[in-house]
Every structure is written in C-alpha cells, then in structure tokens.
Amino acid sequence: MHELSxxxxxxxxxxxxxxxxxxxxxxxxxxxxxxxxxxxxEALRFGFSATTAGTTLDGAALTIEHVPAAAHCESxxxxxxxxxxxxxxxxxxxxxxxIVRGRELDIVAIDIDADSAVNGETHGDxxxxxxxEGQ
Amino acid sequence: xxxxxxxxxLKANDVIAGQLRSLFRQHRLSVINLLGSPGSGxxxxxEVTINRLRREYRVGVVEGDLATTRDAQRIAAVGxxxxxxxxxxxxxxxxxxxxxxxxxxxxxxxxLIFIDNVGNLVCTSGFDLGESAxxxxxxxxxxxxxxxxxxxxxxxxxxxxxSKIDLLPYVRFSVAAxxxxxxxxxxxxxxxxxxxxxGAGLEAWLHWVRGQHGAA
Numbered sequence: 180m181h182e183l184s185x186x187x188x189x190x191x192x193x194x195x196x197x198x199x200x201x202x203x204x205x206x207x208x209x210x211x212x213x214x215x216x217x218x219x220x221e222a223l224r225f226g227f228s229a230t231t232a233g234t235t236l237d238g239a240a241l242t243i244e245h246v247p248a249a250a251h252c253e254s255x256x257x258x259x260x261x262x263x264x265x266x267x268x269x270x271x272x273x274x275x276x277x278i279v280r281g282r283e284l285d286i287v288a289i290d291i292d293a294d295s296a297v298n299g300e301t302h303g304d305x306x307x308x309x310x311x312e313g314q
Numbered sequence: 315x316x317x318x319x320x321x322x323x324l325k326a327n328d329v330i331a332g333q334l335r336s337l338f339r340q341h342r343l344s345v346i347n348l349l350g351s352p353g354s355g356x357x358x359x360x361e362v363t364i365n366r367l368r369r370e371y372r373v374g375v376v377e378g379d380l381a382t383t384r385d386a387q388r389i390a391a392v393g394x395x396x397x398x399x400x401x402x403x404x405x406x407x408x409x410x411x412x413x414x415x416x417x418x419x420x421x422x423x424x425x426l427i428f429i430d431n432v433g434n435l436v437c438t439s440g441f442d443l444g445e446s447a448x449x450x451x452x453x454x455x456x457x458x459x460x461x462x463x464x465x466x467x468x469x470x471x472x473x474x475x476x477s478k479i480d481l482l483p484y485v486r487f488s489v490a491a492x493x494x495x496x497x498x499x500x501x502x503x504x505x506x507x508x509x510x511x512x513g514a515g516l517e518a519w520l521h522w523v524r525g526q527h528g529a530a
Contacts, residue, residue, distance in 0.1 A: 180437060188326060285320060287320070289319055
C-alpha cells in the first residue's frame with residue numbers, strides 16, 4: 180500500500196545516509212518487509228525506478244527480504260505462521276495469537292560501489308576531484 | 315561495500331505521531347481515531363456521542379475528508395469545537411496533517427478528541443496519529459464478511475462498533491458471523507452493536523469511551 184510514497188521515503192533515507200560517503204555510487208538497497216505491511220514488491224520496484232530515474236540512484240536495485248507473518252499463542256507456547264491475518268492457534272483452536280513477526284518495513288543496508296567510494300569519484304557538480312599521482 | 319542501516323520506512327510519520335502522543339498526554343487528552351468505510355456511520359455516531367457526553371466531557375473533533383466542510387458543519391451544529399482537514403485526494407489522515415490542524419482546537423479546554431478519519435477500510439489503518447485508541451465502525455449494510463476480507467484495520471483497532479443495527483431486519487447481516495470473523499483476526503477486541511438512529515446499544519459504547527478517558 181502506498182508504494183510510491185514508500186519508494187520516495189527510501190530514496191530520502193538513502194540519500195541522507197550516503198551523504199557521509201561523498202561520491203559513492205549506490206548500487207542497491209536491501210529491504211526487509213513483513214507480510215502484514217501489504218506491500219506489493221512489483222509496485223515498490225516500479226515506484227523506486229520512477230523516483231530514481233535520471234538521478235544518481237538510477238539503476239540501483241532493490242533487494243526485498245520477505246518476512247512471513249507469525250503469531251504466538253501464550254497458552255500453548257507455540258509460534259505459528261499466520262495466513263490472512265487469522266490468529267487462530269493451530270494447537271488449541273482458540274483465536275489467541277499475538278503477532279510476533281510480519282510487521283517489518285525496514286531498510287537494512289545500502290550497497291555502494293566500493294571503487295567509487297575509495298577513488299573519490301564524484302558525480303554531478305559537487306566536490307572536486309584531485310588529480311591522481313603521476314597523471 | 316555495504317552500509318548497514320536500520321531505519322523503518324514509516325519512521326517519518328511515527329516520529330510526528332510520537333510528538334502528538336506527548337502533546338496529548340501533556341494536555342491530558344484522550345484521542346480516539348474513528349475509522350471505517352465511507353457511509354459506515356462514523357460522523358452520525360459522533361453527533362450522538364457528543365450530545366450524550368456533553369455534560370461529562372468537553373469533546374473536540376478533527377474531521378478528515380477529501381473535500382467539503384460538510385462533516386465539520388455537522389459537528390459544529392452539535393456544539394463541539396471542530397477543525398476540518400481536506401486531503402484533496404489523500405486516502406487517509408497522517409500524523410503531519412493532524413499536527414497542522416490541532417492549533418485550531420482549544421486543547422486546554424478539551425478532555426476528549428475524536429479524529430473522524432477519511433472513509434476507508436484499508437489505508438487508514440497504517441497511519442499512527444498519536445491516538446489513544448482506534449475504533450472501526452462497520453455498518454450492517456456492508457456485509458458480515460468484511461473483517462475477514464479487510465483484516466488489517468480490525469487487527470489495528472482497540473474496539474469495533476457494528477452500526478445501524480436498526481436496519482438488521484432488512485439486510486442479510488449476521489452479527490454472530492461478523493463477531494466470529496472479528497474474533498479470529500483480533501482475539502478479545504470489544505465489539506459494540508448499536509444504532510445511532512434509535513439509540514439502541516449506545517450506553518455500552520459510551521461506557522467504553524468514558525473508560526478511555528479515565529485511562530488517559
């Protein structure tokens with residue numbers, strides 16, 4: 180749901196995070212998304228490409244780790260997988276589950292091109308490039 | 315090279331929701347976020363609730379709609395301070411919209427605020443507004459299968475109101491079936507069957523609302 184605004188938020192967080200690694204080229208963003216967040220991966224990828232097109236993030240790939248939903252039944256002390264938000268414990272049959280997994284909506288890591296960071300390559304107008312020795 | 319990050323994508327909204335929660339606590343306000351499909355009876359329930367509670371609590375309302383001030387006018391007509399938010403296309407209220415609207419309410423002169431959210435059984439569940447509780451209003455004309463078909467909002471809520479029960483003789487809605495579906499996705503959630511029109515079942519709902527204020 181609202182994949183476009185999520186994509187825009189991803190871009191905002193990524194840009195903020197890599198600002199400290201001046202000139203680094205972002206090659207990917209790793210996400211962890213729980214089933215209960217109702218995110219359509221294709222819509223998110225589409226929103227992300229649309230938002231990053233023509234920017235320094237253009238071409239960066241989204242890696243999405245999907246987390247299935249799970250709930251815990253206190254009486255039976257079992258954790259069970261949840262389908263369609265139904266919290267009925269498979270052991271005792273009572274609707275007593277408490278959600279323990281599946282609400283994640285996180286950026287886990289950002290992949291940057293190690294070469295671009297190490298050599299201090301820059302993109303766009305910002306920053307100066309010092310000539311390498313011997314050139 | 316990998317830069318580890320741990321950031322929740324809903325953080326922007328949640329940070330503001332946290333600020334709202336502190337603000338509400340500071341002013342000793344209970345805030346109820348009223349959710350439900352368009353036409354489920356949220357605003358009508360609010361009108362009768364305000365009328366019934368006026369001698370006990372000072373109630374304020376944040377109205378959310380895509381367009382018009384019609385609902386704000388209805389609330390003003392029952393004498394409660396109200397501010398209208400028009401999302402102009404947005405399908406839900408978010409914390410920023412509520413934060414921007416609040417200065418127009420006399421927070422020091424209120425005990426209880428209702429947020430009459432945009433009519434929507436899907437998107438409104440995902441946005442924390444700093445409320446004390448979310449209540450879903452489901453009318454008997456919408457079908458008893460909706461809690462199974464639209465579970466997230468029922469999972470997020472702290473109470474469910476089954477509204478328009480005066481129409482039960484005319485619709486194929488089984489209260490027992492609806493209650494069973496609700497229980498499967500949100501075990502133990504209180505469910506109130508009522509009719510704003512006839513007044514049936516209102517007292518149990520009002521009792522719960524009073525309890526919310528006590529818990530603030």
